[in-house]
Amino acid sequence: MVFVEARNLPSHVGIIMDGNGRWAQLRGQERVEGHREGSKAVRRIVRAARRLGLRALTLYAFSEQNWARPEDEVDTLMVLLRDFLLSERDEILDHGIRLNAVGNLGRLPGLVRGVLDPLRNDSASHHEMTLTLALSYGGREEIAAVARELATECANGRMRPEDVTAESLRGRMPSLAVGDPDLVIRTGGERRISNFLLYGLAYAELHFTDALWPDFAEADLYEAIESYQRRERRFGLVGKGAVPVSPEAPTPPAPPSEATRLRLVG
Ligand code: FPP
DSSP: OEEEEGGGOOSEEEEEOOOHHHHHHHTTOOHHHHHHHHHHHHHHHHHHHHHHTOSEEEEEEEEGGGGGSOHHHHHHHHHHHHHHHHHHHHHHHHTTEEEEEESOGGGSOHHHHHHHHHHHHHTTTOOSEEEEEEEEEOHHHHHHHHHHHHHHHHHTTSSOGGGOOHHHHHHHOGGGTTOOOSEEEEOSSOOOOTTSSTGGGGGOEEEEOOSOGGGOOHHHHHHHHHHHHHHHHHHHHHHTTOOOOOTTSOOOOOOOOOSOEEEEEO
């Protein structure tokens, strides 16, 4: 049984969607079939996130490094992206979702920009949930771009070097306009960050699952959020001066909660 507390939701969830290729190979299919099935998982999880009431969802859809993949795989991913944006346009607009994108968007082909840009525009005033696609994205590249911007402003006298602070960098990171990620999920069994939201990850809770992305279901999202909420509660106890629990000691029972509990999965 999975319970998700309505009042302690992570505000911003990031997902590293990994395992499409292996999902296909396990079935003797081409890797692109895994991406096709992965697109269905994207639709499913965006709906689940909206219904749950998350404020922001950031999906690592295409990294700056992914351009080095075989041309037909890159082409298929671009077509899938376009198809996703076309097929979800009404869903996004009808439900007050703001569609955003971060990354080196100038590298994206016209077939993607042609649907991405109008949808970003048309949904710009929405505020139910912000869905950000990280496209041609790299965390180090994002940090370097902001550093360049600040260096330029210092060089032309519009900013003083002493005003370059952790906060001034943070404020200029496009990926953190919706706030730092509270929870980052990675599917596909690997335990690494792969250049995703590097600057914002400072205090994020990390959740790794062996589920391959095309198999990632609503229940897996709820499970990740439940695990985040358990960790949050423990952190709160220590913060209030509770004696830290030794690693050998059994985990104390969670304090009684007055929160509304949403039973999401039976
Ligand atoms: C990683 O799996 C996944 C990607 C590089 C792309 C993610 C793309 C999608 C989920 C589909 C299209 C996106 C949208 C937003 C509609 P992998 O190929 O590295 O898997 P592997 O580790 O098993 O090889």
